[in-house]
Amino acid sequence: xxxxxxxxxxxxxxxxxxxxxxxxxxxxxxxxxxxxxxxxxxxxxxxxxxxxxxxxxxxxxxxxxxxxxxxxxxxxxxxxxxxxxxxxxxxxxxxxxxxxxxxxxxxxxxxxxxxxxxxxxx
Numbered sequence: 001x002x003x004x005x006x007x008x009x010x011x012x013x014x015x016x017x018x019x020x021x022x023x024x025x026x027x028x029x030x031x032x033x034x035x036x037x038x039x040x041x042x043x044x045x046x047x048x049x050x051x052x053x054x055x056x057x058x059x060x061x062x063x064x065x066x067x068x069x070x071x072x073x074x075x076x077x078x079x080x081x082x083x084x085x086x087x088x089x090x091x092x093x094x095x096x097x098x099x100x101x102x103x104x105x106x107x108x109x110x111x112x113x114x115x116x117x118x119x120x121x122x
Contacts, residue, residue, distance in 0.1 A: 024073075043099035045069060045101075050103035050118055062114045069096075084109040084116060 077083045084107040105118040
Protein backbone atom coordinates (compact mmCIF):
# COMPACT_ATOMS: atom_id res chain seq x y z
CA UNK A 1 0.00 0.00 0.00
CA UNK A 2 1.35 3.41 -0.99
CA UNK A 3 0.17 6.49 0.87
CA UNK A 4 0.41 9.78 -0.97
CA UNK A 5 0.97 12.86 1.16
CA UNK A 6 -0.25 16.17 -0.19
CA UNK A 7 -0.72 19.75 0.95
CA UNK A 8 0.53 20.65 4.41
CA UNK A 9 1.71 17.11 5.13
CA UNK A 10 3.88 17.13 2.01
CA UNK A 11 5.47 20.47 2.92
CA UNK A 12 6.12 19.25 6.46
CA UNK A 13 7.76 16.08 5.15
CA UNK A 14 10.03 18.12 2.85
CA UNK A 15 10.95 20.44 5.72
CA UNK A 16 11.83 17.47 7.92
CA UNK A 17 14.07 16.01 5.21
CA UNK A 18 15.97 19.30 4.81
CA UNK A 19 16.26 20.09 8.49
CA UNK A 20 19.38 19.17 10.42
CA UNK A 21 19.34 18.58 14.17
CA UNK A 22 20.20 21.73 16.11
CA UNK A 23 22.97 19.92 17.94
CA UNK A 24 24.73 19.09 14.64
CA UNK A 25 24.48 22.73 13.59
CA UNK A 26 26.05 23.77 16.89
CA UNK A 27 28.90 21.29 16.45
CA UNK A 28 29.64 22.54 12.94
CA UNK A 29 29.45 26.20 14.02
CA UNK A 30 31.77 25.58 16.99
CA UNK A 31 34.23 23.74 14.77
CA UNK A 32 34.21 26.58 12.25
CA UNK A 33 34.68 29.19 14.98
CA UNK A 34 37.60 27.20 16.40
CA UNK A 35 39.25 27.15 13.00
CA UNK A 36 38.85 23.42 12.46
CA UNK A 37 36.39 21.31 10.60
CA UNK A 38 35.42 17.83 11.60
CA UNK A 39 33.92 17.21 8.17
CA UNK A 40 37.32 16.88 6.54
CA UNK A 41 39.80 16.40 9.38
CA UNK A 42 41.52 13.26 10.57
CA UNK A 43 39.03 12.85 13.37
CA UNK A 44 35.89 13.22 11.21
CA UNK A 45 35.00 9.49 10.97
CA UNK A 46 35.36 8.94 14.74
CA UNK A 47 33.36 12.08 15.47
CA UNK A 48 30.57 10.98 13.14
CA UNK A 49 30.50 7.51 14.67
CA UNK A 50 30.29 8.82 18.24
CA UNK A 51 27.85 11.59 17.39
CA UNK A 52 25.49 9.15 15.64
CA UNK A 53 25.32 6.73 18.61
CA UNK A 54 22.27 6.95 20.86
CA UNK A 55 23.89 5.05 23.73
CA UNK A 56 25.20 7.13 26.61
CA UNK A 57 28.38 5.02 26.69
CA UNK A 58 30.25 3.61 23.70
CA UNK A 59 33.19 1.23 24.22
CA UNK A 60 35.68 0.92 21.38
CA UNK A 61 38.90 -1.04 21.18
CA UNK A 62 42.04 0.73 20.01
CA UNK A 63 41.80 -1.34 16.81
CA UNK A 64 38.24 -0.16 16.19
CA UNK A 65 39.28 3.47 16.73
CA UNK A 66 42.15 2.99 14.28
CA UNK A 67 39.78 1.41 11.75
CA UNK A 68 37.42 4.37 12.03
CA UNK A 69 40.24 6.92 11.86
CA UNK A 70 42.14 5.20 9.08
CA UNK A 71 45.51 5.43 10.81
CA UNK A 72 47.35 4.01 13.81
CA UNK A 73 47.07 5.72 17.17
CA UNK A 74 50.30 7.27 18.44
CA UNK A 75 52.33 5.29 20.97
CA UNK A 76 51.44 7.82 23.66
CA UNK A 77 47.74 6.94 23.27
CA UNK A 78 48.60 3.34 24.23
CA UNK A 79 50.78 4.35 27.17
CA UNK A 80 49.17 7.37 28.83
CA UNK A 81 45.69 8.04 30.15
CA UNK A 82 46.47 11.75 29.84
CA UNK A 83 46.54 11.49 26.05
CA UNK A 84 42.82 10.73 26.20
CA UNK A 85 41.74 12.79 29.21
CA UNK A 86 44.02 15.85 29.42
CA UNK A 87 44.81 16.98 25.89
CA UNK A 88 47.51 19.57 25.28
CA UNK A 89 45.73 22.95 25.16
CA UNK A 90 48.56 24.38 23.03
CA UNK A 91 48.07 21.79 20.28
CA UNK A 92 46.69 22.86 16.91
CA UNK A 93 42.91 22.96 16.50
CA UNK A 94 42.93 19.83 14.35
CA UNK A 95 43.44 17.75 17.46
CA UNK A 96 42.16 14.19 17.43
CA UNK A 97 40.52 14.77 20.82
CA UNK A 98 38.03 17.11 19.12
CA UNK A 99 36.32 14.00 17.74
CA UNK A 100 34.82 13.10 21.11
CA UNK A 101 34.74 16.55 22.67
CA UNK A 102 32.59 17.93 19.87
CA UNK A 103 30.44 14.80 19.96
CA UNK A 104 29.73 15.83 23.59
CA UNK A 105 31.58 12.86 25.07
CA UNK A 106 34.40 12.24 27.51
CA UNK A 107 36.98 9.50 27.08
CA UNK A 108 37.99 6.99 29.75
CA UNK A 109 40.74 4.65 28.55
CA UNK A 110 41.52 1.21 29.89
CA UNK A 111 45.10 0.82 28.71
CA UNK A 112 45.37 -2.81 29.87
CA UNK A 113 42.29 -3.86 27.92
CA UNK A 114 43.16 -1.51 25.02
CA UNK A 115 39.68 0.03 25.07
CA UNK A 116 38.21 3.47 25.51
CA UNK A 117 34.77 4.22 26.93
CA UNK A 118 33.28 7.38 25.44
CA UNK A 119 30.58 8.63 27.79
CA UNK A 120 28.05 11.30 26.89
CA UNK A 121 28.77 14.43 28.90
CA UNK A 122 25.85 15.57 31.02
